[in-house]
Amino acid sequence: MECQLATKVMLVDDETDFIELMSQRLETRGLKVTAVTSGEEALASIDDKNIDVAVVDLAMPGIDGLQTLIQMKKIRPDIEVIMLTGHATVHSGIEAMKHGASDYLEKPVDLNVLMEKIRKAKQDRMTALEEKSAEEVKHILKSKSW
Template structure:
């Protein structure tokens, strides 16, 4: 199912080996994957670029996952974000959800679970884009008085 979707995914994690392995596993399933190894580089990646889903590690040096989430949501409120954590707490996952994360996944990542979530995010993103297009068309029609 995900293969047909050609979802665009941004993976953000400071653990280089984990990041590389997960990116390869997703790319082998037909996804278009971009990686970032810090909150700063993730913010640079989302500048002028939209992703179907952003998979964001919670614990990173510098700008941590929650702060990165806040800043991405400020720029792209409709961005789909899943938080990743090796040491997740209920309090942190609740905070991430309040800030706009779609979901929270514990490491080690179950690839099937992640693929399902990517597929759901892609479908949701398409619906958001479709809704925006309809609103823009209606706006044009009303402005022309047709």
């Protein structure tokens, strides 16, 4: 039962050492982690997995983190995305938030801070999904002529 409740996180970063280490550290703390090394790979598998939170590196070759965020939100509007970067600028942070990132963190990231951001992002996603379900039920009930 507890496995089903584990937060499902997708790590997206082109630095394989980083995602291997971070995957282990997050899994040790009870999260279910899918690690991919490119935006393309993330977008190809986002539909196959019921991901709660994606942690996406901003600077990647190919599809960068911002484009990955934008495309993820088109495919799965309910997914929460936390941006990670070693090259933080105010502009990139604002752009990420404008496109729906739930947070923006600098590398090296403090694991406790990341865990708290993931917990909050999952909670926000669950709240949004519950509200959407309640709205759909209301709409169905209104459309029925009982």
